Amino acid sequence: MKFLFSSKLIAWYFIMPVFAIHLLVVALPSLSSLALSLTDWNGFGKINYIGFENFTELFDDRVFKKAVKHNLIWTAFFLTVPIAVAMLGAYLLTGIKRFQLFYRLVFFFPYILASIVNALVWKYLFHPIHGLGAWMNERGIDFLASSPFTTKGTSLYAVAFVDAWHFWGFLVVIYITGMYQVDNSLYEAADIEGATKWQKFRFITLPMIRPIFIFSLMIIIIWSIPAFDYVYILTQGGPAYSSEVIANHLYSKAFDRFEVGYASAIGVMMFVYVFFVVGFFGLLRKIGWEI
Amino acid sequence: MTKSFKILLSVSFSAFLFCSPVFSKTVITWWAEGSAVRDPDVIDIIENRFNAEHSDIELDIVFKEEVTETTRTALLSGTGPDIFESPGPSYIKMLQDAGFVQSLDKYDKQYGWKDKLLPWAYNSGMFDGEFYAFPKNYESMIYFYNKTLFEENGWSLPTNLTEYEALAEAIQAKGMYPFAYGAQGWQPTHEHLAGNYINTVAGPDNMYKALIGEKKWTDPEFVASLKLLKKHMDAGYWSGSLENYYALGWDDFNGQFANRDSAMMMIGSWGFNPTVSGFADKTDEWDWAPLPMLTPEGGTPNYQLAIGSTISINAASENADTAAYILDWVISNREQVLELTGRFNFGAWLLPLKYQEADFGDVDPRIKRFLMDFAKTTGEGNYGYTTWSFFAADPGVHIWKDMEVVWANDITVEEFLEDHQKLWDKARKKNNTLPIGDR
């Protein structure tokens, strides 16, 4: 009986429940999806084993390769622009005395809205007839005359912009949480030595919030893989696959073309990618970085 | 506290028992496309009237968002409604292959549906010799034009390619768009244009041969059709530019047509509804015409056959008999069908029944002209094929989904058609093609 309550096992008991439901809801069905990637199932017919045929087809899939490229661009974009803006916002926010509440609320607000609402706002604003483009056109500025969502060269960036607009407030909150934990005496000491704002940021804030910062990097890299909502609502990957990402390629294969087996193969590739990313961060931990 | 709780419990239990007569009715659920906001007439005319007439059956029509996927997921797990819809023949064929669709063969014989429906529409629902899917709506591709505008400018309707292009130029010279149209919100819109051009350039005979495999889609007629389409798209025939066409949705392009931003609108017969309401308070007059043959010689226009959606019974339904009875009730009452479709200006719920001229009593003469001309022309064998009613699933998606890649200049028309042909070959091998019928 004592054994059942040993510290090792108690640790397990605390972990088990959450893992149990996660296994049931995500892992089990995903594993069967993995198995499905070796079939040509169409979602409701017979299940035929076809080996690795889906994967060989994947390597020839023009659209898939484009989607992978787009995901990498997406990740690169999110690792730079939103982080920079959020850091700036969070840092400035911790430095002012009044209106803190106001700014915090405003910045975080888009994150509260459902993706469909945010998408609606920007789809409306970028519309060629009743949007900002038309309004600016009347005043002679015509760079938004065509909707950025339906122009081949800008569609991906336009979608990323809307997602970033929605997301950066979340980063601000995360960074503020970390920044508030920084001991104030450090700043006071720096003030005495006459440090500039940037120096204080670089030598005090940044190192002190490193765990949270690394956490945000990791979250961004990992969350950018299944990025789906905004692409699906705003452009469905178009025009001409110029904003296609892996997740909505998977979706269209599964639900539009009834190729569940093939879609599962795409899912497997996403798995593989995530494993590499996670492995990388695991390595960082091994080196001793605190995440 | 416990005592009053017990009383409450027994009271509610008795109330439950009292209400149980409600549960002895047979309830039939029908998942429909659309929304309660847009289609209250459906509830009004079908559900309410049916339920009023039948005390032992309750029909429950439920509008579902993303009805196609929700239905599919439900069917997949053995649940779902008794009656369900699908966006067209290619969808229902896949479901039938998988065994989710109830065979309506015995009801067909019992109620004599073969005689009530138009022959080509009836055939579209026949798989392996048995009837599976009711066509819910038949439609065709035409184009609308602003009659007043045409008269003011002395324009006449084109009868061949040369006149068509000249007209477009003249319209553009006046600062208007030749056609209003847009794909926002419904990407498959591209297939309307592709299908139109294939039917009017390559022609229905060639298209038929390609559909049954006698010709290849890579043949020159089809290449010419899509190249012409691309040429016109680049020239801004539809709402001024490719980007605009992608960005404009239903309200936008209907608004454009009604407001003289464009002179014509190339759309299907479901365009009657918004056109009638759009022009209701305008001084301009509208009219429609069949699509001209887009070859230098021109030729007799035809009407493409199209089934808008299908209605079927779930194979897992426990009340298939009652469901079949409901479907028969719906289609047998011709007057009622006409009343319902009239509320949509004959743009929806136009069940392909064998109508007589007298049936179309009090309808706009232009719409009546379409209905009569369509019946006559197609009856004479002069018809074409729409992609969503006759294409197998994979090429049916490819024709619109990858059309954007052609328009973006990322691949050539020839390469596109090569891919297209490969999909057809694959579909034929897997026996996934739809019934085409004879010609």
Added chain:
Amino acid sequence: MAVAKFKRNAGIVNHIILMTLALTIILPLSVLFFNSIKPQSEFAANPLGFPSKIRFMNYYDAWVIGGYARIFLNSSILVVGTLIINLTLSGMAAFSLAVLNPRGRITVVLGIYLLVGISIPAQMFIIPLFILWKNLHLTNTYLGLIIIYSALNAPFAVFLIRSYMIQLPSELFDAAKIDGANTFQLFYKIAVPLSWPVFLTTGLVVGLAVWNEFLFALTFIQTEAYKPISTILFAFQSRFENDYSLVSAASIMMAAPIAILFMLFQRKFIAGLTGGGLKG
């Protein structure tokens, strides 16, 4: 007040930059708000500006057509249910990972598992999950969806709570152990109370995710009476109709409850962080 502790130059430059950032959010959203009180007929003439005729009836119409009262209740049930299950289970797991087993190999494996869990796209497992749920008779039920939401949000919750708990000083726990506390008491008497800010944040984030979620709600709930609020926007949009005034009003109604909650709890949240128990 926490802010007074920091002595930095609150220059005007700060405010200018912050205000600019704020405007990029306020302006688009004000268009949304304007549209929600604009009569549909005015849209053509005045798409972006303040309406000349204010029509609050849009909200009423949206409420009635969308059946807002019932939908609101459904979503609330889902949120509360998910928070109860998710926060409890995730808190326990986070506690275990952070305090009980800080450097074990198990932690690494589980950590990897959770990370992977975050990035599996829903579309990949939704169909097998639906079949599984159907066999467990959990489709079309609140409980079924609550379990799904709890599981989906577990990785994030565990991570966030853990990264907070890991910074709790171990002396507190050692001292309590010496006093004879068992593991469970360490959890709910020390770890949880001290971590309440992160529980609050996690609760807000998870609650938000559940409130806004629509893919799973759409698939797993078939009966109209159980539908949550995220489906309300679909009531006004279909291929053929885009009544912007109603859609805008509905969007605002959908966001309003969360916005109010956030405004209410925001103060407590920040105060808790800088206040008790965390002297560095």
